[in-house]
Amino acid sequence: MKIAVLPGDGIGTEIVAEAVRVLEVLDLKFEMETALVGGVAYDAHGHPLPEATLKLAKEADAILFGAVGDWKYDKLERQFRPEQAILGLRKNLGLFANFRPAICYEQLTHASSLKPELVSGLDILIIRELTGDIYFGQPRGRRSSPDGHFPGAEEAFDTMRYSRPEIERIAHVAFQAARKRNKRVTSVDKANVLETFQLWKDVVTEVGQQYPDVKLDHMYVDNAAMQLVKQPKYFDVVVTGNMFGDILSDEAAMLTGSIGMLPSASLNAGNQGLYEPSHGSAPDIAGKGVANPLATILSAAMMLRFSLNQPQAADRIESAVQDVLAQGLRTADIYSDGTTKVGTRAMGDAVVAAI
Amino acid sequence: MKIAVLPGDGIGTEIVAEAVRVLEVLDLKFEMETALVGGVAYDAHGHPLPEATLKLAKEADAILFGAVGDWKYDKLERQFRPEQAILGLRKNLGLFANFRPAICYEQLTHASSLKPELVSGLDILIIRELTGDIYFGQPRGRRSSPDGHFPGAEEAFDTMRYSRPEIERIAHVAFQAARKRNKRVTSVDKANVLETFQLWKDVVTEVGQQYPDVKLDHMYVDNAAMQLVKQPKYFDVVVTGNMFGDILSDEAAMLTGSIGMLPSASLNAGNQGLYEPSHGSAPDIAGKGVANPLATILSAAMMLRFSLNQPQAADRIESAVQDVLAQGLRTADIYSDGTTKVGTRAMGDAVVAAI
Ligand SMILES: CC(C)[C@H](C(=O)O)[C@@H](O)C(=O)O
Ligand SMILES: CC(C)[C@H](C(=O)O)[C@@H](O)C(=O)O
Numbered sequence: 001m002k003i004a005v006l007p008g009d010g011i012g013t014e015i016v017a018e019a020v021r022v023l024e025v026l027d028l029k030f031e032m033e034t035a036l037v038g039g040v041a042y043d044a045h046g047h048p049l050p051e052a053t054l055k056l057a058k059e060a061d062a063i064l065f066g067a068v069g070d071w072k073y074d075k076l077e078r079q080f081r082p083e084q085a086i087l088g089l090r091k092n093l094g095l096f097a098n099f100r101p102a103i104c105y106e107q108l109t110h111a112s113s114l115k116p117e118l119v120s121g122l123d124i125l126i127i128r129e130l131t132g133d134i135y136f137g138q139p140r141g142r143r144s145s146p147d148g149h150f151p152g153a154e155e156a157f158d159t160m161r162y163s164r165p166e167i168e169r170i171a172h173v174a175f176q177a178a179r180k181r182n183k184r185v186t187s188v189d190k191a192n193v194l195e196t197f198q199l200w201k202d203v204v205t206e207v208g209q210q211y212p213d214v215k216l217d218h219m220y221v222d223n224a225a226m227q228l229v230k231q232p233k234y235f236d237v238v239v240t241g242n243m244f245g246d247i248l249s250d251e252a253a254m255l256t257g258s259i260g261m262l263p264s265a266s267l268n269a270g271n272q273g274l275y276e277p278s279h280g281s282a283p284d285i286a287g288k289g290v291a292n293p294l295a296t297i298l299s300a301a302m303m304l305r306f307s308l309n310q311p312q313a314a315d316r317i318e319s320a321v322q323d324v325l326a327q328g329l330r331t332a333d334i335y336s337d338g339t340t341k342v343g344t345r346a347m348g349d350a351v352v353a354a355i
Numbered sequence: 356m357k358i359a360v361l362p363g364d365g366i367g368t369e370i371v372a373e374a375v376r377v378l379e380v381l382d383l384k385f386e387m388e389t390a391l392v393g394g395v396a397y398d399a400h401g402h403p404l405p406e407a408t409l410k411l412a413k414e415a416d417a418i419l420f421g422a423v424g425d426w427k428y429d430k431l432e433r434q435f436r437p438e439q440a441i442l443g444l445r446k447n448l449g450l451f452a453n454f455r456p457a458i459c460y461e462q463l464t465h466a467s468s469l470k471p472e473l474v475s476g477l478d479i480l481i482i483r484e485l486t487g488d489i490y491f492g493q494p495r496g497r498r499s500s501p502d503g504h505f506p507g508a509e510e511a512f513d514t515m516r517y518s519r520p521e522i523e524r525i526a527h528v529a530f531q532a533a534r535k536r537n538k539r540v541t542s543v544d545k546a547n548v549l550e551t552f553q554l555w556k557d558v559v560t561e562v563g564q565q566y567p568d569v570k571l572d573h574m575y576v577d578n579a580a581m582q583l584v585k586q587p588k589y590f591d592v593v594v595t596g597n598m599f600g601d602i603l604s605d606e607a608a609m610l611t612g613s614i615g616m617l618p619s620a621s622l623n624a625g626n627q628g629l630y631e632p633s634h635g636s637a638p639d640i641a642g643k644g645v646a647n648p649l650a651t652i653l654s655a656a657m658m659l660r661f662s663l664n665q666p667q668a669a670d671r672i673e674s675a676v677q678d679v680l681a682q683g684l685r686t687a688d689i690y691s692d693g694t695t696k697v698g699t700r701a702m703g704d705a706v707v708a709a710i
Pocket of ligand 1: 083086087246547548577
C-alpha cells in the first residue's frame with residue numbers, strides 16, 4: 001500500500017506533518033512518498049501539478065493532501081494557479097465522490113455562530129459530485145455574444161452538464177452512505193429552472209427506488225441554503241452536484257463553528273481517494289505553528305477506513321482526537337475560556353500520545 | 356400612474372390585500388388593476404402568465420406581486436408551472452436588477468438562528484442580476500452526450516453566460532446603491548473555476564474605478580456562503596449573478612430569522628419594477644388568515660420609492676411598520692413570549708392605523 005503525501009501551500013506543511021506522525025505511530029504496513037503540489041510546485045517546476053506529482057498520485061492507493069493557494073499567485077493565468085492542482089487531481093483520477101461531513105463536536109458547540117440548541121449533536125454528510133457539472137463542462141470560453149441581450153458584445157460562458165450515468169453513480173454512493181446512517185437522503189437541485197437538475201432529480205428518484213429502506217426528499221438549492229441555517233439537524237445525507245455542493249458544503253461546515261475539525265474524502269470508482277481538511281491554506285498563519293492539525297489527522301482516519309481497509313486504525317485515530325478534546329486541549333481557532341491553548345505540534349503530540 | 360396587482364397563489368391573496376389597503380389609505384393618485392398569475396392563472400387560463408396579465412404588467416409603472424406556487428402543480432410540465440410566471444415577467448420586462456435587503460429588526464433579533472450579537476443591527480443589501488446567467492442562457496436541453504465521461508449517454512445541459520454590458524449595468528447599480536449606504540461593495544464570483552465569473556470579476560473591477568469613494572472587494576461564492584454565517588455584519592452591498600444571488604440572498608434572508616419581514620424589488624432600465632416579499636406562497640397556511648403581510652407592505656413602500664417617485668409615502672409606510680413592531684404586535688411567524696399574536700388582517704389594520 002502506498003500513500004502519496006502532498007502537503008501543498010500555507011499551513012499545509014505543518015498540518016500534514018502531524019497527520020504523518022500519527023500514521024507512523026500506528027505502525028501499519030504502508031509506504032509514504034511526498035511531492036510538491038500547488039504554489040510551491042509552481043515555484044519549483046512551473047506548474048501547480050507537475051507530471052511527477054500526478055504520476056505519484058495515480059500510482060498511490062491514497063493521497064494525503066494539505067491545502068493549496070496563496071494570495072501571491074492570484075495574478076497568474078488561471079492554468080498556473082494553485083487550485084488547478086486540486087481540479088487536475090480530481091479530473092485525472094476520476095475522484096467523483098466527495099464526502100464532506102459537517103459534524104458539531106459536543107465540546108465545541110459554543111464556537112458555532114448558531115444557537116447551541118440548533119447545532120448540538122449536528123451530524124450531516126454532504127456528498128458532492130466532483131468531476132462533472134459546470135466545473136468541467138465543455139464548451140467554455142470568451143467570444144462575441146451570438147445572441148441574447150447584447151449581441152456582438154464580449155461575453156464569457158460555461159456549460160453545466162450531467163449525464164445519466166454520472167448522476168446514477170453519485171446517487172448510489174449517497175443511498176449506500178445513508179444506509180449506514182439515519183437512512184435519509186436529501187437531493188438538492190434547481191429543477192424548477194435548470195434542465196441539468198431536472199434530469200438530476202429524475203435520475204436520483206429512479207435510483208432511490210432501489211433503496212426502499214432509505215427515505216428520499218428533494219429540495220431546491222436556495223431552500224437548502226435556508227434550511228441549513230434554520231434547522232440544520234433536519235439533514236442526514238445531502239447529495240448534490242459539483243457547484244451547489246461547493247457552496248452548501250462550505251456553508252454547512254461553517255455552521256459547525258469548527259471548520260478546523262472537518263476532514264473530507266474524494267473517491268473514485270476503485271476506492272482510490274484523496275483526503276484533505278475542509279479548510280484552506282490560511283497563508284496568514286502559515287509557518288507560525290498555530291494551525292489546527294485535527295482536520296488533517298481526521299482525514300488520515302477517513303483514508304484508513306475508505307481506501308486502505310484499516311477501519312480499526314481509523315477508529316483509534318478518531319477516539320484519540322476525542323480524547324484530546326476531552327483533555328481540554330485546543331488550538332487557537334477553537335480555543336475558549338477554561339481550555340488549554342496549544343500549537344500545531346503540541347496538538348499532534350497529544351494525539352500521538354492518546355493513541 | 357398605474358400599479359398592476361398580481362396576488363398569485365397560496366397566501367398571496369391575503370398578504371397583497373393588506374398591502375393594497377395600506378396603499379389606499381395613503382390617498383395617492385394612482386390606479387390599481389388586479390390580474391391572475393401563477394397556479395391560479397393556469398387553472399383559469401391554461402398558462403401561469405396569461406397574455407392579458409403580461410400586457411397589464413408591461414403597461415403598468417409598477418407591479419405589486421404576492422407569491423406563486425403550490426405542490427399541486429409539481430407534476431405539470433415545466434413551462435406550465437407557476438414559477439415560470441415570475442421568470443417570464445423578469446425576462447419580458449427586462450427586470451435585471453434585483454434588490455434583496457437582509458435586515459434584522461431590533462425587536463426580532465431573538466428570532467434568528469444566529470447568536471444575537473452576530474445579527475443585531477444587520478443590514479445587508481444583496482443586488483442580484485436577474486435576467487442573465489444560467490437562468491436564461493441558450494443553448495440548453497437534453498441530448499446524447501457528445502463527449503465527456505460517458506459519450507452517448509443521455510445528458511442534460513444548460514449554459515451560463517454573461518456579456519460585458521450586462522455585468523457593467525448591474526455593477527453600476529451596486530456602486531450607486533453603496534454610495535447611499537456604507538460605501539462598500541462585495542462582488543461574489545467563482546473566477547477560480549468559471550470563465551463567466553472571471554469576466555464578471557474583471558468588469559466589476561473596471562466599473563469600480565469610476566467609484567473611487569466606494570471600497571470594492573471580491574469573494575468566491577463558497578467563501579461568501581461561509582462568511583454570511585460567520586460574520587454577516589462584514590457585508591454592506593453584495594453584488595452577484597443570478598444563480599449565486601438566488602442562493603446567497605435566501606441564505607442571508609434566513610439569517611435574519613424573520614424572512615416574513617423582507618421585501619424585494621426587481622427593476623429594469625426605466626425604473627419600472629416588480630415588488631414582492633422575499634418569502635414564498637406558503638400553501639400550508641394559505642387561507643387561514645395567519646400569514647405575515649409586512650414583507651408585502653414593505654415591498655409596496657419600496658415600490659413607492661423606486662418606481663412611483665413617492666419617497667415620503669414610502670417613509671410613512673416604513674415608520675408605520677416600525678410602530679406596529681414597537682406596539683408588540685406579531686404574526687405567528689415572528690411571535691415570541693410577551694408579544695401580542697395577531698392575524699394577517701389585524702396586522703394590516705394596525706399598519707393602516709399607524710399611518
Ligand atoms: C479551490 C476550488 C477550485 C475548490 C472548488 O471550488 O471545488 C474548493 O473551493 C473546494 O471546495 O475544494
Ligand atoms: C421560483 C424561482 C424560479 C425563483 C428563482 O430561482 O429565481 C425564486 O427562487 C426567487 O429567488 O425568486
